[in-house]
Amino acid sequence: MPAAAQTVAGPPTPAPVKPTYNDTVTTGVAKGRDRLDSATSTSTLRDVDIAKLAPRSTGELLRDLPGIRSEASTGEGYGNLTIRGLPIATSGVKFVQLQEDGLPVFEFGDLQGMGADSLIRADLNLSQVEVIRGGSASTFASNSPGGIINFVSKTGDVEGGAIALTAGLDYGLYRSDFDYGARLSDTLRFHIGGFYRQGEGPRRAGYDAQKGGQIKVNITKEFAGGYIRLYGKYLNDRTPFYDAAPMMVTGTNDDPKYSDIASFDANHDTMLSRNIRQNVVLDRNNTVAMRDIGDGHTVKSSAFGVETQFELAGWTITDRFRYATASGGMTTPFTSAYLPAALALGRLGGAGARASYANGPLAGQAITSPATLNGNGLIAILNILDLRVESQRNVTNDIRGSRTFELGGGNLTTTGGFYAGRQTVDIGAYWTTKVSEVRGDGRAALINVFDATGRPLTENGVYAYNLALAGGTRRRSTIVDYAVNAPFASVNYHVGRIAIGASVRYDYGTAKGFLLGSDLGGGRVGTITQDVNRDGVISAPETMVGVTPLTSPAPVDYSYNYLSYSTGVNFRIAEPIAVFARYSRGGRANGERILFSPIVSTTTGALNVPSAAADPVKQAEIGVKYRRSDLTLNLTGFWAKAQDSNVDSVTNQPVARMYRATGVEFEGGYRTGIFSLTAGGTYTSAKILADQFNPANVGKTPRRQAKFTFQTTPQIMTDRFAVGAAFIGTTGSYAQDNDALRVPGYVTTNAFVQVRPTEKLLLSLNANNLFDTLAIVSVDEAAIPATGIVRVRPLNGRTVSATARFDF
Template sequence: MTSSAAISTPPVTTVAAQASSSDAAASDTITTGVAKGRDRLDSATSTSSLKESDITKLAPRSIGDLLRDVPGIRSEAATGEGLASVSIRGLPLASSGIKFVQLQEDGLPVLEFGDIQGLGPDSLIRADLNLSQVEVIRGGSASTFASNSPGGLVNFISKTGEVEGGAIALTGGLDYDQYRADFDVGGKLDDIARFHLGGFFRQGEGPRRTGYDAQRGGQVKLNVTKTFTGGYIRLYGKYLDDRSPFYDTVPVRATGSNTSPKVQEIASFDATRDMLLSRYIRTNLVLDGSNNPVVHDIAEGFTTKVKSVGLESQLDLAGWVVTERFRFSNVSGGFVTPFTSTFLPATQAAALLGGVGARLSYANGPLAGEGITDPATLNGNGLLAALNILNLRIRSYRNVTNDIRASRVWQVGDGDLTTTAGFYAARQTIARDALWSTMISDVRGDGRAALIDVTAASGRVLTQNGVYAYNLALAGGTRRRSVDLDYAVNAPFASANYHIGRIAIGASIRYDFGTAEGRVFGSDLGGGRVGTVARDIDGDGVISVPETRVGVTPLTSPAPVDYNYRYLSYSSGINFRIAEPLAVFARYSRGARANADRILFSPIVNIADGSLANRSAAYDPVKQAELGVKYRENGLTLNLTGFWAEAQDTNVDVVNSQIIQRDYRATGLEFEGGVRRGLFALTAGATYTDAEITRDAVNPAVVGNTPRHQAKLIFQATPQITTDRFSLGAVFIGTTGSYSQDTNVLKTPGFVTTNTFAQIRLTERLMLGVNASNLFDTLAITTFDEAAIPASGILRARPLNGRTVSATVRFDF
């Protein structure tokens, strides 16, 4: 990782490892979130970057997993390929998703809002051989050089054919079922044109056991660049069609106290390798968004389909450098999975669902029809799961974005004044149907859990092939919802930076204004809207007990959404180059994040006319200050940044549907460093954060508490040895404990995970690599869904994957 305080991983050639300090400065340049790329020691920003060689060694299992290795970023990558919860420098994770940080691909956002329900921006990005590097900017000018990104920007930059040749890489899991093929090729088409083409395909069960191929799909990306005097024009396209499972909460047993829980895995279930999916739990019968019966395969998991085309150009026009970026993305898919399910002792669950004397039996699987005579010893853990099956049909998350800007460098006195002005426009569609059903299953791993039928003492069967209800029964049949919305975002922006001698002073401003328009459907809106009916959903001529609980969408009584917003963002900083290797900087910024679908189906939006009950809920402002020092010389880089932030968050918790309207404050220190001596290199980072809730309009009792999931310390360290023939190293990533919820009762234990990598160059063009993620199989729990240990001692935990080891053969040409 490279940054204003971390050096790049030494390349495999010893000659390159002896690069001069001037060469290092030339490569230590950031282009994301600034008007013009410049040496980090001349920029009043906190930045990092991951080069292709770094990413290859890390071999991340997901984008969320990759972001865990970036200092200052808190990434809860326990959900699989998408929907990671990500924040930065103490900004809150009041619900889920990526609210205050924007993920970009080649300078434009992949989704305008990072916390849209059901499909996060990390679900639309894959780390493959197309990826040249990842640039990260924390705070600072991120507030003014992009909309909805006050916390920071993460930009995934594609290769564009500057380097002739390509590679083919074949990867297989050594202790888990996955096979993957990657390729890329690029180079010149003629003297003024070049191209790059790449992609991947993979298939297998994945890092956790499901009993079927839960991962299958891939992507292809192509770009063509034509250069001319004074600029270039680039056309590019991307096709992604991929599916991967969502890793929901898993049961663990907790003893001890809330402040120091002792967490153990339950019998017949490995918390880091198993999940609630199974080869026997596949069929999901529901009414679709038009209230017609439909069957979906739970194996769909995350199904993500993206078709995007774009244009990027740069032109030198009368001394002005004009840059235009445009992209259209057609995004659709599905999300079928158990979501925040409930685990109960089987004897208690039988009585709760079927009354005194209720009996349990297997609905399917190898023991189909057999009765469960001793529920207390079922699978050695005595548990049943009430599976909340969320079936989210993403009809369209289409987005169109355009960013045009013009920059010019003026000679003013003895210094250079860089001015930039531009306009950003985006349109984001959110059209989806949220469908639910409730199933009962036993709790066991290895993809072999089976559905359970419940029969009352009277002999009346209360389930139908393991289905308890065709709605979200545990929440009273609520949360069946459809939305059809369009969000418009517009923003003029400008900046000026004056660099004279050792001093660089800069300021930038952005004015965002936008609208939210459309319709929403759901019984949660009230007003007599019906969300549950009795219906013969399977068409057998008989209405079973579960068929008296069928979720429907009240299509004839939509509620409008119709409001607008506007806010001002600004940022100003000064950087002083004390000496060639040493600089100090200070920056103050104000930005904001416009709210999208997270505030719907709550009193925040008036169901009569679609306006906001409180206009301040349209966006959440963030104020930040930074003061830092940066050093880089002779293979050593160091950075220490103090930060302060105040943030507002208006949200609705997706787990319990509670409204969140509160303010936060965070202060802390962020360290990054790197050293290289001969064959040895070490990069490291650590972030200390002291955060608290300063206001809560809904629950004042939590004021003064530490925000949930906020650890005091997160840290990373990567030691490695590199020669012209091999590279060997490890990645240590850790966190201290944090509270699972804002009530500050139950603490989630801290942990350290260890990843290792080894690469051997067998010939000049042939390389063999082995990567181990979570080598020591640590039970690394990112959080619990509960606020305290219940009487049963069973907690719903969100752990990272256990140990997975993969091997890669790569041929370069």
């Protein structure tokens, strides 16, 4: 299979030759077994597959898997992801667990400021990505009722390495990758690899918005009956976070027409700018702090782990342990407002308000015709979020024992284990409100606003040192430790053509800590007047300064528990074909998303709504699998019912709903001669069954849930040449849960060409979103507003890169 240059996931793997793979599933099951003998829905993306996709983020990589809805619009991390119609009521990765080498990255994948995908970088260290949808995922990992996505590292079992250099041809990227693995002796092997990159990134920011990399290393000692592996990882990376972009919409809600506004290309531009870098806030301790918006989404993480497997009295014991630190933050525009100039100036300064440039090449110059500013006549009120991640430390250990007994002519496999995890959430959210023009190419400048009398209402483009558009709210600090514990067990009986299995898991845990913020009520003050710049004069913005009420914390002190179970049967009709059925009940404990809401008492820290501690998910699936040397076909029907207790990260409104999703999922592959084709598709019908806060949504299709998504990759390859493309598409959906404004469907194309002039050298040319398709994954508005301007989150436009890789 061929490989292609990538912008983030690293350059391609070596020779484009047909590999031989052992078709065994190991993630989300008690013991690895042939896929045709397992009552599960699984997929695998191997390193050669990943290289074809040219992913610029984890979210883009996962778009090529059936059943997965990945909204990869925000950049390197903090994306939205779910499986098989389970809801994305707010943001993040809620019902799916992201793992590295069999352990969760975070206990909760939707932590604000740093989601689980923020800590994952696909590079030459990556061997494959294993995915299990539904089924046993509910009982073989905590907080994973929808599925498990496991990023598996190379471990030196294949000797050799590579050095690769990648450059963006039409965008700013320079990247180097390396990896090497070898045996030090017959029983000792190692692998080391990493990357470093720097550049503007796939959107025009006006400065190097990407800068950083990672290094990973592991060493494995083998012995009779098992092994022990030590591994470490260091990640220090800075990437941009892409806020919603402004677009014009005409037509009707049922048939909208989306188009770019003048001076701003939604596919390639962002409101990040070389002129909008400095941000001043009061930090958690109410001390003036200077931030660089150019730091964007910063992630620093160090991890150390031990994995071992050995035999004990006929049992196979496997233990995985990892300690990981995580810190950083996100300083960026978030859910900003884009308004016609007259409307924006009137909102900020009243009738007769005027404006001038605050910085940039026209600093001090009056804006005499705001209605024609930059040809679009828009002004942006930028909500600058300064989200500090002081610590999201995670410590996990998973120990399990498995043994197979001969019974009645078949094999009975039993497994039991215990999982323990500790997750720290120490974060703070602080805000500034700025005013700017709406312009792309990384050149937007800040704007000063004056009232009709000429009195300045801004200072150097700053309108307030808080979230002025929301009345100064949402300045918060969270310091909470979560404990997760879970004993689990399973049995699987395989006799002849039939395999019957069942598993159970009991999760229990606690949340203990405290909260700070005026949103907690009780007379807590969140806005004061302060001379922020210490010039002896109180300006208008200095009368709106966000402050943290340090002397009146609110406790968090509650516990939770829930039971998960799963049972399935698999019938191997013949050597190439099998059918299966499975029913499961899982759960997802809610993390910090439910804090600062009526769900948790601000006086006792207990749960006002005990049922919101964990959201149950019930699922059923039935499927057929077919496999021969040149053809693979999998077809699965699914049904799911889920509860979601949440708080919308954009509107700050609580969510308490029940959902149902049914559908059919297809995955297949075909190969003949030099031609091969892989394809997948998912049809989903989803409904809101109940909505506590907005009953009018009952019966509606959940927002952004398309009826049909698909992926297909045709390719032609020889020993010296390979060419192909991955087509990934979706039908339309609704912008919000009221089922009014439509979001159009799209198809993106990731194409690649490879030439191997010598055995050790591979040259690759890759185009991501080759045809520069406008691929909108979400729209913030529920209907077309009177202004005709909406906030959209599109996938990145076309980027072309070239890679030279030397293998040794």
